[in-house]
Amino acid sequence: MNQNQGGNDARHDDDSALSDFLASLMDYTPTIPDELVEHYLAKSGFQCPDVRLIRLVAVATQKFVAEVASDALQQCKARQSAVVKDKRDKQQKDKRLILTMEDLSKALRECGVNVKHQEYFADSPSTGMDPASRDE
Amino acid sequence: MGVGRVEESLIGPRRESQVDRDFPQAIAKIAVAQICESAGFQGFQQSALETLSEVVVRYIRELGKTAHTYANSACRTECNIFDIIQGLEDLASLQGFSGASDSDHCLAGSGTVREIVQYVSEAEEIPFAHSVPHFPVIRDRKQTPSFLQIGEEPPGITFPIGCLHFLIHKLMFIPRCCKARRAAETNPFLSAPLHFGEKGVSPVFLPAKLSNEAVVENQAGENHAVANHVSVLETFAPAIELMKSRSCESEEGRKKVLSNQRPAVQFKIEIGKKSTGTALDLSFQNKDVEKITSWFGKDNEKDDKKRRAEKILKESMKTHRNWLSCKIGLCP
Numbered sequence: 481m482n483q484n485q486g487g488n489d490a491r492h493d494d495d496s497a498l499s500d501f502l503a504s505l506m507d508y509t510p511t512i513p514d515e516l517v518e519h520y521l522a523k524s525g526f527q528c529p530d531v532r533l534i535r536l537v538a539v540a541t542q543k544f545v546a547e548v549a550s551d552a553l554q555q556c557k558a559r560q561s562a563v564v565k566d567k568r569d570k571q572q573k574d575k576r577l578i579l580t581m582e583d584l585s586k587a588l589r590e591c592g593v594n595v596k597h598q599e600y601f602a603d604s605p606s607t608g609m610d611p612a613s614r615d616e
Numbered sequence: 617m618g619v620g621r622v623e624e625s626l627i628g629p630r631r632e633s634q635v636d637r638d639f640p641q642a643i644a645k646i647a648v649a650q651i652c653e654s655a656g657f658q659g660f661q662q663s664a665l666e667t668l669s670e671v672v673v674r675y676i677r678e679l680g681k682t683a684h685t686y687a688n689s690a691c692r693t694e695c696n697i698f699d700i701i702q703g704l705e706d707l708a709s710l711q712g713f714s715g716a717s718d719s720d721h722c723l724a725g726s727g728t729v730r731e732i733v734q735y736v737s738e739a740e741e742i743p744f745a746h747s748v749p750h751f752p753v754i755r756d757r758k759q760t761p762s763f764l765q766i767g768e769e770p771p772g773i774t775f776p777i778g779c780l781h782f783l784i785h786k787l788m789f790i791p792r793c794c795k796a797r798r799a800a801e802t803n804p805f806l807s808a809p810l811h812f813g814e815k816g817v818s819p820v821f822l823p824a825k826l827s828n829e830a831v832v833e834n835q836a837g838e839n840h841a842v843a844n845h846v847s848v849l850e851t852f853a854p855a856i857e858l859m860k861s862r863s864c865e866s867e868e869g870r871k872k873v874l875s876n877q878r879p880a881v882q883f884k885i886e887i888g889k890k891s892t893g894t895a896l897d898l899s900f901q902n903k904d905v906e907k908i909t910s911w912f913g914k915d916n917e918k919d920d921k922k923r924r925a926e927k928i929l930k931e932s933m934k935t936h937r938n939w940l941s942c943k944i945g946l947c948p
Contacts, residue, residue: 490725498697498724498729519751523677524680533697536732537679541679545648545651545672548668550655556657577657579661581663584668591711
């Protein structure tokens with residue numbers, strides 16, 4: 481009996497925590513605007529007049545992007561620290577952290593998104609081949 | 617062009633127009649750039665930014681779709697908080713969250729929600745850089761006013777008398793005369809069966825040399841007739857050939873060799889000034905119906921062959937839609 485009561489209390493706590501959180505969402509402005517989220521949710525058939533749920537989706541998406549960005553940043557920093565063993569001058573220059581496709585694809589792979597990036601683009605099918613084989 | 621967009625275009629035809637996608641895509645890019653900037657990035661590769669914004673858009677859509685599916689499974693059309701939490705759990709299942717292995721945990725206390733709560737409490741608030749108007753904007757279409765609304769009379773429409781005549785006759789005669797023939801033409805099962813000893817022969821296309829035996833007469837001397845002389849011959853060559861071969865068969869029995877002496881075929885070409893492009897002529901319907909039926913009534917044996925010849929003739933007439941109308945006379 482005590483366990484059931486404890487269980488009920490926990491559930492009530494969870495419910496109240498959730499409703500409190502949703503109320504607090506109205507004060508928090510997510511970076512992704514509500515109109516954008518509403519637009520894309522409407523395209524998927526999501527119908528809900530409650531603004532708090534739109535905010536919840538916006539916040540969840542923001543969290544997702546932040547995670548991916550931080551993973552990519554770690555990749556970028558790791559790559560820079562590995563390269564900069566040659567000269568100390570280069571370290572000064574390469575301080576700019578730039579989001580590249582390489583880092584992004586590695587970060588997204590953990591989330592299950594496979595982004596393949598072209599290594600290079602050639603002008604024609606025979607570019608870079610030996611002259612002998614090209615003539616054939 | 618980013619990698620994301622290139623992928624999209626390679627997949628297949630775009631369902632949404634480019635205009636519909638540009639504005640929300642641009643807003644998504646700005647928002648993503650702001651979030652990445654707060655994470656510590658100082659610059660972006662164009663392709664990387666576009667790819668990430670594309671992924672974000674797909675995340676939102678996937679979340680909406682999953683939540684909607686869960687709502688439908690519960691016999692609802694409107695989604696509630698628990699549908700969204702279930703959608704979040706589905707999307708986070710790859711990375712994992714605390715409590716993912718519990719099969720019967722309460723959704724309100726889900727690990728995903730707790731993570732979001734934690735994120736909100738820790739992360740700084742970054743409002744969007746610009747004010748976003750409500751979109752898509754629905755514009756009232758200004759329709760062109762009708763004549764009644766303007767208070768004007770519509771301009772009168774004049775038909776040439778010949779055209780009107782043609783229309784009336786076409787409406788009156790086609791149902792009566794040609795219904796049965798048309799039924800036979802369109803439906804292969806309604807065509808007359810072959811008699812014993814006969815064989816269905818496919819039309820033979822004559823080389824130019826043999827088709828010169830046909831005589832062409834021009835009525836109402838127009839220049840067009842002379843120019844189209846050869847083309848008309850070629851058009852009716854298969855019909856001519858079929859009729860010739862049929863007559864040979866019936867006369868000489870099993871011989872299928874083409875004889876050089878064949879009855880002359882006379883063509884009469886008329887050019888009628890019609891506004892519509894059908895190949896049938898008024899006079900054809902009016903005067904020659906009796907003629908044709910009388911021919912058909914002559915020989916019972918040759919009935920089927922002539923009907924078939926007529927059918928082939930009609931088909932070749934239909935395929936050659938030009939401004940000529942033809943009267944065909946046969947001289948046995």
